[in-house]
Amino acid sequence: MPEQLMQQIVNGLLIGFMYALIAIGLTLIWGVMNIVNFAHGDFLMVGMFTSFWLYTLYGLDPLFSIPICTLLLFVMGLLIYRFIVSKVMAGPMLAQLVVTFGVSIFISNLAVYWWSPDFRLIAKPLLSGTWDISGVQLSIPKTVASIGSIVTSLFVFLFLKKTKTGKAILATEMDREAALLMGINTERINSLSFGMGAALVGIAGAFLSTYYYIYPQVGGVFGTIAFCVVALGGFGSISGAFIAGILVGLVQTLGGFFFDPSYKYAIVFMIYLITVWIRPQGLLGW
Amino acid sequence: MRTKWVSIMCVSLFAVLFLTVSVFAQQPKTIKIGAVYPLTGNIASTGLDCRRGAELAVDIINGKYNLSLPLAKTEGIPNLGGAKLELVFADTKGEPKNGMSETERLITQEKVVAIIGAYQSSVTKTASQATERLKIPYVCSDSSSPTLTERGFKYFFRVSPHDAIFAKDQFQFLKDVEKKTGKKINSVALLYENTEFGSNVGKYAAQYAKEFGYKVVADVSYPANATDVTSEVGTLIKAKPDILMHASYITDAILFTKTFKELNFTPMGITTFAGYIEPGYLPAVKADGNYIVIRSTFALDLAKKKPLIGQVGELFKKKYGVEMSENAARSFAAPFVLADAMNRAKSTKSEDIVKALLTTDIPGDQMIYPWKGIKFDPKSHQNIYATGTLVQIQNEKYVTVWPFDAAPAEVIWPFPPWRGRK
Structure with a gap:
């Protein structure tokens, strides 16, 4: 029993770190622009397919395709912001809501058209198998992805706190008009954070592709959980998203283990509802 | 003048419509x-x-x-x-x-x-x-x-x-395989996705388990679009069943297969419904799908x-x-x-x-x-002759293994452990 419990805690942490990494990009975009990026899950899918195709066509392992995924998604995010999202930023709230939704539908259907709805896995990734640590099975690719998630989150956190651009992003997040008055080019900050948000989920996609199957609709399931994580952690809070991601992962596996697995998502969303009830701004939101 | 034009237009329009209708009428519809x-x-x-x-x-x-x-x-x-x-x-x-x-x-x-x-x-x-x-x-x-x-x-x-027929088939298969190999089966674990399809399989499987004299040691349902199923597999490992019976769609079938391997879940046999036989499944999991048994109504090897x-x-x-x-x-x-x-x-x-x-x-x-x-039953409208067969994945191919007398291939039993497979 303690061995099984340890196993579930480990599993919860491993999936939680992945949720956290996916959610960080989303919370950044949300925080800075007050825009719900419904296409976030689809960005993840593009990241996963990028590393899949780099592997299939050029034999490049997902671990090494991380920089390419990051760059590609950054550029994609930038372009989508410049040519689509920025056009409706001044428009009504509903237009802002609908635009990323449209982008989401467009991207996932384009993926079905180009790559067919089939399920794909990276056949022989560099990382595979499990470590057996006194009876507890530790998946190697998931562990490496978790380390990647911690490093990336730390990097984003430090970037926002220590660099001038990072501080400008935080300032825009807190008060757009004040930031504008202080001479911050908020339009540039917008496109930068949209690009960064996309790039971060690109990293998540590359890591996820080492152990998860890839198909055009994969973004849907992870996207929904990412929204829950962001809302739980507090809109725009990087550390909040990180903690909430791990929390959701742990609650999901332990809840499923102690009660009945069919309740696991109900428990996750119940905790979310309770949090919102007590602290509407989320755990670390302001 | 104007009225004349209008009437000419009307007449020609009718003529065109009439012609098209009669042209269509001549062709087989x-x-x-x-x-x-x-x-x-x-x-x-x-x-x-x-x-x-x-x-x-x-x-x-x-x-x-x-x-x-x-x-x-x-x-x-x-x-x-x-x-x-x-x-x-x-x-x-x-x-x-x-x-x-x-x-x-x-x-x-x-x-x-x-x-x-x-x-x-x-x-x-x-x-x-x-x-x-x-x-x-x-x-x-x-x-x-x-x-x-x-x-x-x-x-x-x-x-x-339907699944009641399939579920009964699977228990009949367990009885037959017990007789054939001499390996006693005592318990089954039921695992199913929680919509109409899965939960009904769960219901019928539980009923037939009782009828055929097997103990149900775990009864686990889950949402088919889950991103992680380690807690489900954890529950199964805890229950230590001889047989796992799994009703799934495709995404969950892939995810479970990977998780079974990762957590080293090795019952004596895994018998399944639906997801494991979909064309996307084997290309995704490759050799990890080997030895899983699936209900089926069709297999190309029956061509023999x-x-x-x-x-x-x-x-x-x-x-x-x-x-x-x-x-x-x-x-x-x-x-x-x-x-x-x-x-x-x-x-x-x-x-x-x-x-x-x-x-x-x-x-x-x-x-x-x-x-x-x-031939349809006059009341329920179910085809009264419909029956199932069971296929097993062997060398990354589906081969029919049951009913034993009609099957072109032998079943591989028990399920070989994950660790140490080639």
Whole structure:
């Protein structure tokens, strides 16, 4: 029993770190622009397919395709912001809501058209198998992805706190008009954070592709959980998203283990509802 | 002057309309059949597969083929002046609400005379509520929830076996395999996705487990679109069952297979429903799918005993470049059953088709399934001859292993441990 419990805690942490990494990009975009990026899950899918195709066509392992995924998604995010999202930023709230939704539908259907709805896995990734640590099975690719998630989150956190651009992003997040008055080019900050948000989920996609199957609709399931994580952690809070991601992962596996697995998502969303009830701004939101 | 122009225009317009109508009337008319499938969404790959099966069936009915299938040797439907069938597809996105609305749209706007498809039982359930209300025949050959034919619907017919039959088969298989190998089986764990399909399998499996004298040591349901199933597998490992019985769709089948391996879950046998036989499954998991047993109504290796299966399999491969799968084979049945009924009814009116469907009697040698034939129960409208077989994945291929006397391959039992496989 303690061995099984340890196993579930480990599993919860491993999936939680992945949720956290996916959610960080989303919370950044949300925080800075007050825009719900419904296409976030689809960005993840593009990241996963990028590393899949780099592997299939050029034999490049997902671990090494991380920089390419990051760059590609950054550029994609930038372009989508410049040519689509920025056009409706001044428009009504509903237009802002609908635009990323449209982008989401467009991207996932384009993926079905180009790559067919089939399920794909990276056949022989560099990382595979499990470590057996006194009876507890530790998946190697998931562990490496978790380390990647911690490093990336730390990097984003430090970037926002220590660099001038990072501080400008935080300032825009807190008060757009004040930031504008202080001479911050908020339009540039917008496109930068949209690009960064996309790039971060690109990293998540590359890591996820080492152990998860890839198909055009994969973004849907992870996207929904990412929204829950962001809302739980507090809109725009990087550390909040990180903690909430791990929390959701742990609650999901332990809840499923102690009660009945069919309740696991109900428990996750119940905790979310309770949090919102007590602290509407989320755990670390302001 | 102006009125003269208007009247000339009117007359010529009428003339054109009249001509087109008479031109159309001379050609054999086309009969529209609505096909509702999940063409996008989570199980779009399955939907595509079903679509291909139905399309090939309509091709064979409309063209001339030297096959022993109903209406294959003639073009179109002979008793309706050689009328051709036309499939009108609608996308359910795998959701019950779309199943109903798309079916309604097909009937009221596209004017289809019958409905086939849906694949997911939960979607078939709502779609068939629409056909029942609008009084249009629905021939289903790809959904397997037993409740679908327990509702006493007048317009709903099912060709393929349902999960109660499949569940019973699996327990019969366990009894047989116990006898064959001498390895005693005491307990089973039930694992199923929580919609219409899975939960019904769970219900029937629990019932048959009792009947066949096996102890159910775990009863686990889960949402099919889960991103992580380690807690489910943890619960299974805790229960230490001899046999795992799993009803899944495709994404969860892939995820569970990977998690079984990762957490080293090795019961004596894993017997499954649906997800593990979908064409996307094996390419995704490759050798990790080996030794899993799946319920089936079709397998290409049955061609050794029934050449028709090989011939249809060839046609399918030529047309789509991939092997015919179980899903495609199941969806393949409905157009034939409908065409046969319309041919005998000499009509496309609902009531006539339903009447003809009730007297359907297609012999076993005119089908690609290992059944005695197709004949509907007058009350439930379930095909009384539909039975299942079991296939096992061996060397990354599906081979039929049960019933033992009819199967071309031997079952590999017990399930070899994950660690130490090549």
